[in-house]
Amino acid sequence: MVTETDSDIRGTVEEAWYAALGAQAAGGEGNFFALGGTSLSAVEFMTRVESRLEIDFPLELLFRRRALSEIIDECTCRYRDLHSRRGSSS
Secondary structure, rough: OOOOOHHHHHHHHHHHHHHHHHHHHOOOOOOOOOOOOOOHHHHHHHHHHHHHHHOOOOOOOOHHHHOOOHHHHHHHHHHHHHHHHHHHOO
């Protein structure tokens, strides 16, 4: 089983954030939608994070967890939870 480190998770989420938002998201501070995100870019961001980290990333997270740092924290928790459950079921 391959597990990501916190910095790997951060890098994955940041990469998806900047791919979805472009240069206007430099610094990662602020709300996804206030930084120019659209419903289409939100789905692209969500899909990229889900596929790379193999976690559930409901679109509502972009509304509840607005700043990049909050989204990274949430993704890290979801990743750890998923992999701790997988490890205990083997």
